[in-house]
Amino acid sequence: MNETSNLNEYLYKVLVIGVTTGKTSIIQQYVHGIFSRKYKATIGVDFALKVLNVDEETTVRIQLWDIAGQERYGNMTRVYYKEAVGALLVFDVTRMATFEAVIKWKEDVDQKVRTKDDKPIPVVLVANKIDLVNEKEGWGKTEEEMNQFCKEHGFIGWFATSAKENKNIGKATRHLVDHILKNDIKHAQNGGDGFNLDDEEDVEKPSGGCC
Ligand SMILES: Nc1nc2c(ncn2[C@@H]2O[C@H](COP(=O)(O)OP(=O)(O)OP(=O)(O)O)[C@@H](O)[C@H]2O)c(=O)[nH]1
């Protein structure tokens, strides 16, 4: 059987950003199914590839760009962002300062990279290390507050994740990929909707109800 027949293959560059909030751990868990407690700062940028079989005819290769938190103010950032089609913006629920920094990161992405039709690229907000939070006490923001925050700042959704316990990482990424695919197909068909990913069953909903 010819591998290319009836197959839609996509390669998407996705940024994973935020300062020491568990980006590398999220990627390691998602791509290799492993977690390490030991912290080793990413220098510059690391790459990982995840292949997603969206359906029988659609394969998406996600090229994850794990950008070092410390590069935030470096000159290289714009180069790293080039041609990205989506991003996971990760903060650490145990360090509220990382949540407060989210707005600046989002502005930075919006400024530095745009879609083909000059719109902001889709960004999913990731509330990581949820395993360290007492369920009853929460971490400081309610679901409603987070939904509102996403709407206000233009995130396409948010997920509470744990790289340690492999929680919601696949869902967050799938939500982003579905969004990118939908726009890509719409763009390619110039407004047509022959391939419709709007169907509820195809789109995983964010854990927090979301935007
Ligand atoms: N408990 C817990 N610890 C986590 C989780 N994710 C990451 N960590 C820990 O947090 C520390 C930082 O994680 P990294 O994945 O290195 O963070 P990073 O964002 O890649 O950091 P930089 O490369 O410096 O930007 C490590 O000690 C991880 O083990 C999580 O979901 N739960």
Ligand SMILES: [Mg+2]
């Ligand atoms: Mg790292």
